[in-house]
Amino acid sequence: MNTKHLPHKTVERLSQYRRTLYLILSKDKTHVFSHEIAQMLHITPVQVRRDIMLIGYSGNLRKGYDIKELIDLIGKIIDTEKGQNVAVIGLGNLGKAIISYFKGKRTKLKIIAAFDINPDKINRVYDGVQCYPASRIHEIIKNEDITIGIITVPAEQAVATAETLVLSGIKGILNYSPKPLNVSPNVFLEEYDMITSLEKVAFYAKKNDERFK
Amino acid sequence: MNTKHLPHKTVERLSQYRRTLYLILSKDKTHVFSHEIAQMLHITPVQVRRDIMLIGYSGNLRKGYDIKELIDLIGKIIDTEKGQNVAVIGLGNLGKAIISYFKGKRTKLKIIAAFDINPDKINRVYDGVQCYPASRIHEIIKNEDITIGIITVPAEQAVATAETLVLSGIKGILNYSPKPLNVSPNVFLEEYDMITSLEKVAFYAKKNDERFK
């Protein structure tokens, strides 16, 4: 599959399309129209068709898109054949939330390790995921072929954690700490800051309010 | 303050600038250059200056920006004078994570209520935040003047939760459930989906890997 330059937003939507398609498939439907997908995700049908065009798939004019084919194709694009292993660094509330979130989800991504520095958590199993001491990050990431790390440690430890991950050969990092990171260009970094999101909502909530009164 | 059309991304960065500025302020500095802020956030100095231009502030050519003035101005733009009250709906791991995250943070945003349907959680206090039964959402949002709701309930309950919030007069919603919502245009909606984020990281991690080997 030639995925030359898929826009970031398209990649994000592909993930959502796939989950939506599974939902529709479970209703014994075999085909779906762009506007049906669009309606479920509250976006425009044009957006859906454009994204599908970008991945080189074609639908049927009367029946729409073959759901199974589309699911398979999206899988070929965003998954690797044998899947990728994931580690959560920081087993606080957020780390636990992420692990239980993924529990039982059909996906090529498997959370297979958690790390923490709290002795009460180390060597225990949370929702099927073993917690190791942070000192063993390097060793376990190497041995278990973990390619993705989710950082949920406090801000003070985020930079050191990221460095360890990169040195251990990680390929992608999802950073939930409020501390912006800087990693080498061969590691993909995605950052999400809850405080920023909330302050953004607060700002536009205020503006909307002023506009409507 | 005339905040006609601040781009979404600028609003997000303003939130980050302010936190960065507080950090610098605590080091007894009174002024800061655009490249210093930029370096801490790993963005370009031009981006910083452009954002600051958009909010109508001017720095000093030799000393840079007055930190206190800039903090105050950002506050005037993104905060309301008396602050806004926030509720978390769904006191699972994610809800707890958000509450403990905000604990003790200096901010005009105050989480003052949580809601859940689990009797074990109802009427208990978590990190200073009282948990109420979901049946009282409408009443408490009205009475306590809560303007922002953070949805951390399971997907199945997300739509009903959002409807209740909107009917209760909420102004902004931050949706962490994987279920896309649809609210009336006078309510600001921000959605974040962890699975999508992780799948995105997986995709680009894979691509990077292919590119570098």
Added chain:
DNA sequence: TTAGCATTGTTATTATATAAACAATTGAAC
């Protein structure tokens, strides 16, 4: 006094993302 330098503030350009417009196609109804 004047040249040099680092910085800000602004405009212009490019890149990314969304939306609109519309031709092409297919099957159904008459």
Added chain:
DNA sequence: GTTCAATTGTTTATATAATAACAATGCTAA
């Protein structure tokens, strides 16, 4: 058959965001 309605696929246009380019300023120091 022929017309019609609905849908896809693609091109064009617009909106948003990031980057680059550069003039203006004011301090320093020769």
